[in-house]
Ligand SMILES: O=C(O)/C=C/C(=O)CC(=O)CC(=O)O
C-alpha cells in the first residue's frame with residue numbers, strides 16, 4: 001500500500017506528517033481566542049474553522065462544539081470512538097487526493113497557519129498531575145545515590161508502580177522560563193540547614209500520559225481497558241531541585257523540590273498515531289498481582305534525547321539518549337493502579353512516567369544520575385562541564401518514532417534557567 005500523503009508539503013524529517021496529526025491549542029495573535037489544532041508539517045490546522053465549515057461530518061462530531069473550546073478537555077471527554085473519528089476525518093481532509101480543503105483557497109487561508117506565526121498554549125486544563133517512578137534503572141540509581149548501594153530498590157517497587165501527587169498549578173508550556181527555586185537544603189556540616197537558591201537544579205526527562213475519559217469515583221479501571229482512557233502522550237521535564245528534595249523527602253516524598261515548575265511539549269501525540277510503534281514491555285519478575293496483569297503488555301519505541309545549551313554558546317550539547325521502551329511499568333498499569341482504590345481520574349489529568357533512564361551511563365534521564373550527584377562533571381564542549389544546571393542554561397527534550405519513510409515526533413520541550421528572584 002502506498003504511504004498516505006498530504007497535499008501539504010511535509011519535509012522528510014518533519015515530526016508532523018499526515019501519519020501523526022497531534023492535537024494542540026494555539027493563539028494566532030495575542031488578542032485571538034485559543035483554538036484547538038492539529039500539526040501538519042510546518043502548519044497548524046485550526047479545527048474551529050474546520051468545524052465551522054461543517055467538515056467534521058461523522059456521527060459523533062457533526063453536532064459537537066468540542067473544537068470551538070479554548071482547550072481540548074471536552075474533546076478528550078468524548079472518548080476513543082470520537083478521537084478515532086476526528087483522526088480519520090482529518091487524515092482524509094489533508095490527504096493529497098481529497099479536494100475539499102486542497103481546492104478551497106479561502107478555507108485554506110483561514111484554517112492553515114504557519115506554525116512560526118502562532119503561539120502554542122497548554123492544550124488541556126490539568127486538574128491533577130501524578131508522577132510515577134517507572135524506570136528501574138532510574139530507581140536503582142536514585143536509590144544508590146540517596147540511600148546507599150545496599151538495597152537501592154525497595155521491595156514494594158517490583159509490586160506496584162510507585163508515584164507521588166505532583167502539583168498541577170505550576171505546569172507550563174514549552175518555552176516558559178524556569179526561575180531557579182529557593183528553599184532549604186541539607187545543613188553543610190552543622191545546623192541550621194542551607195537556605196537560598198537551589199545549588200542542585202536538575203532536569204528530568206519524562207513523558208506523560210494525558211487522560212482522556214475519566215472514571216467514576218469508587219469504580220476502578222480494569223488494566224485491560226486502561227488504554228481506552230489514555231488520549232495520548234507528551235514530553236515532560238519534571239525540573240527537580242536535588243538539594244531541596246534530598247532534605248525534605250523523608251517520610252512523605254517530593255514536595256517543594258519538584259513543585260516549582262513542570263514543562264510540557266505542546267502537541268499531544270495520540271495513542272492511535274503511536275500504534276505502529278508498539279513493542280513488548282519488559283518481562284516483569286515477580287509477576288504483578290492480577291489487577292496489574294495485562295493480557296498484552298505494550299510499550300512504545302520512542303527515541304528520546306536531551307540537549308543543554310549554555311548562555312552565549314551557539315551549539316547545544318546532547319547529554320543523553322534513551323528510549324521510552326526502557327520503562328518497566330506500562331502507562332496502562334500506571335492508570336489501573338492509580339484508580340484501584342476508587343480514586344477518580346478526569347479528562348485532562350496528567351500521569352508522568354517518571355524519569356526515563358536506560359541501562360547505560362549515557363542513557364540516564366537526569367543530571368543527578370549523569371554526574372552521579374555532582375561527583376563526575378559532565379563535559380558539554382571542550383571547555384564547559386556541568387554538575388547541575390547553571391543560570392542561562394537552556395534544556396531541550398525531543399522525541400520521535402521512525403516509521404517507514406516518515407517520522408512521528410513530539411516536537412520539543414524547552415526551558416531556560418533564570419536566576420533566583422532574590423537571595
Ligand atoms: O529515589 C528517590 O528518592 C526519588 C527520585 C525521584 O526524583 C523521583 C521522581 O521524581 C520520579 C521520577 O521522575 O522517576
Ligand SMILES: [Ca+2]
Nearest residue numbers: 131204238355
Ligand atoms: Ca519525576
Ligand SMILES: [Mg+2]
Nearest residue numbers: 238258261262
Ligand atoms: Mg515538577
